[in-house]
Amino acid sequence: MSDFLEQIPxxxxxxxxxxxxxxxxxxxxxxxxxxxxxxxxxxxxxxxxKEELMSDSMALKRIELAIIxxxxxxxxxxxxxxxxxxxxxxxxxxxxxMGAAILQAVEMLNTRKELYKTNGISYYRPWIFMITxxxxxxxxxxxxxxxxxxxxxxxxxxxxxxxxxADMQILSQLSVRQPIKLKELRFRDLFxxxxxxxxSISHSQPEDQVALINPTTPSGWGVV
Amino acid sequence: MYLxxxxxxxxxxxxxxxxxxQVCQDASSCQTVVSEANDQILIAVASDxxxxxxxxxxxxxxxxxSLTRQVKEHxxxxxxxxxxxxxxxxxxxxxxxxxxxTFAEEHFIRPKELACTLLAAILxxxxxxxxxxxxxxxxxxxxxxxxxxxxxxxxxxxEYENTxxxxxxxxxxxxxxxxxxxxxxxxxxxxxxxxxxxxxxxETKTAHNPFFRPFFLELRxxxxxxxxxxxxxLVTFLNSTRVSERSDDDKTLILVTRxxxxxxxxxx
Numbered sequence: 001m002s003d004f005l006e007q008i009p010x011x012x013x014x015x016x017x018x019x020x021x022x023x024x025x026x027x028x029x030x031x032x033x034x035x036x037x038x039x040x041x042x043x044x045x046x047x048x049x050k051e052e053l054m055s056d057s058m059a060l061k062r063i064e065l066a067i068i069x070x071x072x073x074x075x076x077x078x079x080x081x082x083x084x085x086x087x088x089x090x091x092x093x094x095x096x097x098m099g100a101a102i103l104q105a106v107e108m109l110n111t112r113k114e115l116y117k118t119n120g121i122s123y124y125r126p127w128i129f130m131i132t133x134x135x136x137x138x139x140x141x142x143x144x145x146x147x148x149x150x151x152x153x154x155x156x157x158x159x160x161x162x163x164x165x166a167d168m169q170i171l172s173q174l175s176v177r178q179p180i181k182l183k184e185l186r187f188r189d190l191f192x193x194x195x196x197x198x199x200s201i202s203h204s205q206p207e208d209q210v211a212l213i214n215p216t217t218p219s220g221w222g223v224v
Numbered sequence: 225m226y227l228x229x230x231x232x233x234x235x236x237x238x239x240x241x242x243x244x245x246q247v248c249q250d251a252s253s254c255q256t257v258v259s260e261a262n263d264q265i266l267i268a269v270a271s272d273x274x275x276x277x278x279x280x281x282x283x284x285x286x287x288x289x290s291l292t293r294q295v296k297e298h299x300x301x302x303x304x305x306x307x308x309x310x311x312x313x314x315x316x317x318x319x320x321x322x323x324x325x326t327f328a329e330e331h332f333i334r335p336k337e338l339a340c341t342l343l344a345a346i347l348x349x350x351x352x353x354x355x356x357x358x359x360x361x362x363x364x365x366x367x368x369x370x371x372x373x374x375x376x377x378x379x380x381x382x383e384y385e386n387t388x389x390x391x392x393x394x395x396x397x398x399x400x401x402x403x404x405x406x407x408x409x410x411x412x413x414x415x416x417x418x419x420x421x422x423x424x425x426x427e428t429k430t431a432h433n434p435f436f437r438p439f440f441l442e443l444r445x446x447x448x449x450x451x452x453x454x455x456x457x458l459v460t461f462l463n464s465t466r467v468s469e470r471s472d473d474d475k476t477l478i479l480v481t482r483x484x485x486x487x488x489x490x491x492x
Contacts, residue, residue, distance in 0.1 A: 004438045005461045010422035011432035012470065078434070118428050 007077070007084055014119035019061040022124040022202040023079060023112055024194075025105045029132035029163075031071030034092035038133060038163060038185060045187030046087045052195035053082045059195075062124075062202040066108060070101035079112050098136035098174075102128070102143035109156055124206050126156045129194060131182075135167035136174075144174045151176040161190065161222065180215060180222035189221035226349050226408070226482055229256055229266040232443060232451045233478040234458035238418060240472035241275075249273030249340075250416050250474040251284035253292055256449065257299045259348065265305060266347045267295045270476045272360055272416040274339035274390060279331070283324060283338030283392055290320040291355075295346055305348035306404065313355055313402050317342070317391055324392050339390040343414045347480065352409040356380070356401040358388040359417040360476075361424060363431040364409045371440075373413070373431040377401040379420050388417070410482040411440055418475035422467070444485045454479075 028042065046067075053059055065085050067076040071094040077085060105128050116123045136143075150156045160171045160179040171179035182190060197212045204210050215222045237248035252270040259265055269288045273280025294316045298308070321335075328335040341358030354362055359379040365372060380399060382388055389399040413436055415423055425432045446454055461467060462475045 004442060005457060005464065006466070008438055008461070009432070009434040010466075010470065011425040011435060012422055015427075120427075 003086065003088070006086065007080060009078075009080070013081075014116075014121050017061055017081075018121060020122040020124065020206050021064050021116060022059075022062045022198060023064045023066070023109065023126040024198055025066045025068060025108065025126070025128045027101055027105050027128055027130035028067065028069045028076075028090065029071060029096060029098070029130075029134060030069040030090050030092050030094075031096040031134055031137075032093050033134050033165075034071070034163075036092075039090060039092040041185040041187040042131070043087070043089050045191040046090075048188050049191035049195055050082060050085060050087055052192055053198070056195075056199045056202075059199045059202045063198050064112070066112075068101055068105055068108070070097050071095060073097055073101045073104055075104070075108070078108070095137040096132065096134045097138040098130075098132060099138045099140035099143040102130070102140075102174075103146065106146050106150065106156070122206050124201055124204075125154060127198070128156055128158045130158070130160045131163060131190075132160070132171070133163035133166050135170050140170065140174055147174060148176055178224055180224060183221055183223060186221040190215070193221060226264070226410075227484060228264060228449060229347070229480060229482055230443060230446050230449055230451065231266065231268070231478065231480045232446075232454035232458055233268075233476075234455050234462055235270075235416075235476040236459055236462040236474065238471065238473040238475060239468045241474060247281050248474050249275065249281045249284055250418070250476040251281070251288045251340075252414075252476045252478050253288040254450070254478060254480070255292055255296070257296050259299050259304050260302050261304060263304065263348045263350075265299055266345075266480055267292050268345045268347070268412065268414055268478050268480055270343045270360065270414045270416055270478055271391070272341045272358070272418075272474065272476065275473075277337045277339040279333055279337040280340050282327065283340035286324060286327060286338065287320050287340055287342055287391055290323050291316060291342070291344055294319060295344075305346055305351040305353050306406070308346065308353045308404060310400075310402050314397055314400065317357070317397060317400065321392060321394060335392055339392045341388060341416070342391040343416075345409075345412050345414060345480070347409055347412060349408060350406070352405045352407070352412075354401070354403050354405070357391045357396050357399055359420065360415055361420055362412060362414045363423075363436065364405075364412045366407055366409055371433065371437055373411070373433055373436045375424065375431050376403060378429065379417060379424070412480045413439070414476070414478040416474065416476040418471045418473035419462075419467075419477060422470055439479055440481055440483075441485070443479050443481050444483045
């Protein structure tokens with residue numbers, strides 16, 4: 001239980017590091033169907049993600065990570081810098097309350113943005129990056145509406161990745177951007193891509209358009 | 225009927241004092257007492273002994289025991305938290321000053337050598353009283369405010385950043401902060417100036433909620449009134465590199481809650 005002590009956020013964090021922030025929320029399906037190999041590969045992928053990000057000193061000062069798991073909805077980690085972020089093993093159980101998880105993520109983003117504003121910290125358009133292997137077991141229409149608004153107002157970017165038997169049909173109704181289907185269980189490649197993408201964003205000017213590497217090429221980790 | 229109080233506390237010596245072989249000049253104490261109206265009242269006191277005073281570790285300990293004793297007497301004589309008023313608090317502090325003078329005489333030192341600050345919270349079910357002389361701060365929340373903490377008094381500085389007021393000085397009664405809150409404060413933190421730069425947000429002049437929330441989330445899960453294990457964790461935290469990098473001063477943190485984690489889940 002003493003883990004939490006290492007993550008206590010200090011009020012001086014913005015004064016000590018006034019760099020613009022690039023917030024990213026990982027929204028991870030940890031429902032019962034992820035049990036076994038999928039959750040194992042997901043856990044390994046997150047570790048790779050941290051290692052990759054750690055090698056980029058500029059990204060280290062700018063990227064802030066939060067993790068929400070759903071099955072049930074749980075904030076695994078509130079926004080924190082990559083170096084203090086400690087991945088801990090996610091376990092798979094329960095249903096897939098995807099709708100509630102998305103609402104929670106948007107709320108956390110709004111709170112974070114407020115904090116940036118009161119501290120005079122500029123920020124990049126936040127990312128919500130969702131990975132799921134199923135279909136929502138709760139009401140997802142309000143979540144779809146909030147994603148549509150968010151994308152329209154450019155208040156965040158929402159990506160969704162379907163694993164295995166994910167309901168790609170619902171994902172494409174939920175997300176404005178086309179959902180990507182993960183090839184096999186290539187979580188590792190996915191997280192290397194995510195780290196590179198966040199890395200290039202964090203190296204740009206907050207208003208710049210950044211061209212991301214297409215993950216759906218034959219050698220990429222996904223298919224459309 | 226309210227749930228019983230749960231608390232954890234720690235005072236640790238700062239790295240600058242460690243280097244010179246000095247002892248911890250901060251002191252803290254927490255006790256509960258039951259009033260005639262069957263209200264469980266928690267008395268939390270923290271004090272920071274002045275770095276410039278040679279025997280201030282005795283001053284800070286003395287004020288913790290003296291104030292706790294006097295508040296207990298008040299309760300045991302039939303008093304309640306709502307019966308605490310400014311002149312009574314002044315009497316308590318003057319009594320402490322008398323005791324400090326006696327202590328100084330007995331040890332052939334000047335009372336100034338015992339200089340220390342005072343932070344105290346006296347918490348009942350429907351009323352809470354707060355006392356402060358000097359720096360450090362107390363933050364609180366209530367069931368209505370949920371997980372949003374706010375400070376009671378902003379840390380007092382003298383003319384300069386590194387000066388403050390001490391309960392040992394007779395003129396300190398002019399700088400006494402005292403307030404009785406009519407309502408249920410169910411979570412309170414008291415901390416000395418060694419923590420105030422990381423627990424308070426100076427630009428917005430607010431309590432830094434993200435700092436306090438994780439502590440209380442964990443404390444609510446405790447089963448006992450006093451958690452030795454949690455208090456040991458606080459020691460680890462206060463001594464950690466992350467904290468000492470930002471302040472080499474002595475540090476005190478007292479955390480008090482009346483919530484449990486079931487209530488919390490219901491609230492969220």
